[in-house]
Amino acid sequence: MTSKETEKDQIDNNDVVHRTLSVQKNSLVALQDSQTINEITKVANVIDEEDGRVIFTGIGKSGDVGKKISSTFNSIGISSHTIHPVEALHGDLGALSDNDIIVLISNSGNTDEMVELLQFLDSFVATTVAITSDPDSKLGQQTDYHINTRVKDEGAIVDLVPMASATATMVIGDCIANALMASRDFGEQEYGHFHPGGTIGKRLLLTVGDLMYEEIPEAHPSDTLAQIAIKISEGGKGIAVVQNDKNHVQGILTDGDLRRLIESGADLRDTTAEDVMTTDPVTTSPEALAIRALDTIEDYSITQLVVTDVDDKFLGVIHIHDIMMEGLSQ
Secondary structure, three states, X not given: OOHHHHHHHXXXXXXXXXXXXXXXXXXXXXXXXXXXXXXHHXXXXXXXXXXXXXXXXXOOHHHHHHHHHHHHHHHOOOOEEEEOHHHHHOOHHHHOOOOOEEEEEOOOOOOHHHHHHHHHHHHOOOEEEEEEOOOOOHHHHHOOEEEEOOOOOXXXXXXXXXXXXXXHHHHHHHHHHHHHHHHOOOOHHHHHHOOOOHHHHHHHHOEHHHHOEOOOOEEOOOOEHXXXXXXXXXHXXXXXXXXXXXXXXXXXXXXXXXXXXXXXXXXXXXXXXXXXXXXXXXXXOOOOEHHHHHHHHXXXXXXXXXXXXXXXXXXXXXXXXXXXXXXXXX
């Protein structure tokens, strides 16, 4: 192949990619039609009000899209699963229950297996929803609710390959999920309960109290710098927390502070903590998320935070290394 032929192929492929992106973008713009938005909102409201599960079903790529949406629903606490329409007709209908919401996904809305399944759903007190590109299709006309994807062009070289329709349906699923999160005041804390493992769970659930180090020797305002140096070494976190007799935090001294004081000629036996300590240290509470403590540490360019209760009593220290050891980072 000559260089000119290679260049021509590259230009042709660039055109294909550009057209594919253009079709996909236009398919999402079409979803912003007020009628489609109302259809999506109605389905979200129905799911929010019903007590049953949300069951997705579809053939081929439509079934795959249903699995993705179902996974998203489960991650936000909406009980959901998928069934294959053919298997449902051969015994898996037992997986369905009254009050379930059955979402049938079919671009044409006339897929034989889906239409046949819909007929058998009459034996359940279930709500049916169709997501298709044709409101006049059998599924569009015979289900309780219909969401129109408005896809007219898949954007594929072979137009039978599901592309834009799969994208639009997936986005419709995300829209429903977002609407449900909004109506249920679903936030990071709730999300963390469904993702307790791995980094996501730690970012959303791990608190300062889970990681703080409490065995910091008590330092007093009258302690000399020599005594402070020993206590910093014993604590192992590079910090001495100066407290009064009621354990209220008065200030801190770090190993870095000591080095700078020594370099400036301070007398370790005559200088007291009260003379040189930082009197307004950055603090956090044990209930604060560890990831937020890391934000504060980085904002102030320090290595640890003093942990106090609501009365400013000393509880412990959380160090950047302890947070990083949990795999948390920005």
